[in-house]
Amino acid sequence: MRSLGEAGRAAGGRRLFYVYLLTSVANPAKRYVGVTSDLRTRITTHNNGGSPHTAKHRPWKLVTYLAFTERAQAEAFETYLKSGSGHAFARRRLWPN
Template structure:
């Protein structure tokens, strides 16, 4: 099964969010419908970056990287 790391951006609130999923379309709908505790405060969201990963473990590692200080520096929106 394919997994994806994704970065969301809320232009209205100038916020980013990093996550991973095996279904990008479903996950974006969940974020924009308020089903995620953190992201419901900053709707609407749009996907600004995706990265396909070979496994869930790889996706988790990439998510962790993008949430780290080094990964955050690479995210320029």
């Protein structure tokens, strides 16, 4: 398994896009789903208060991430996870119990 620093490129040098799930360390009931092409930097931004949507509930910990080779696929999956059926799927399969 590659580290996050090495995971930015797929085989063949293609850029990867990540859908990631965060949980607030301070308030575990607070969760966040996002998409990025630079996961390590994006988590640092969240934890430094650089995102208005997550600044109040920091620090954040990474729960899981999924990598996609196409930006449109990653964005569509993020949108799905934020929908009603996507919330149900994530509760069953992606968020810890």
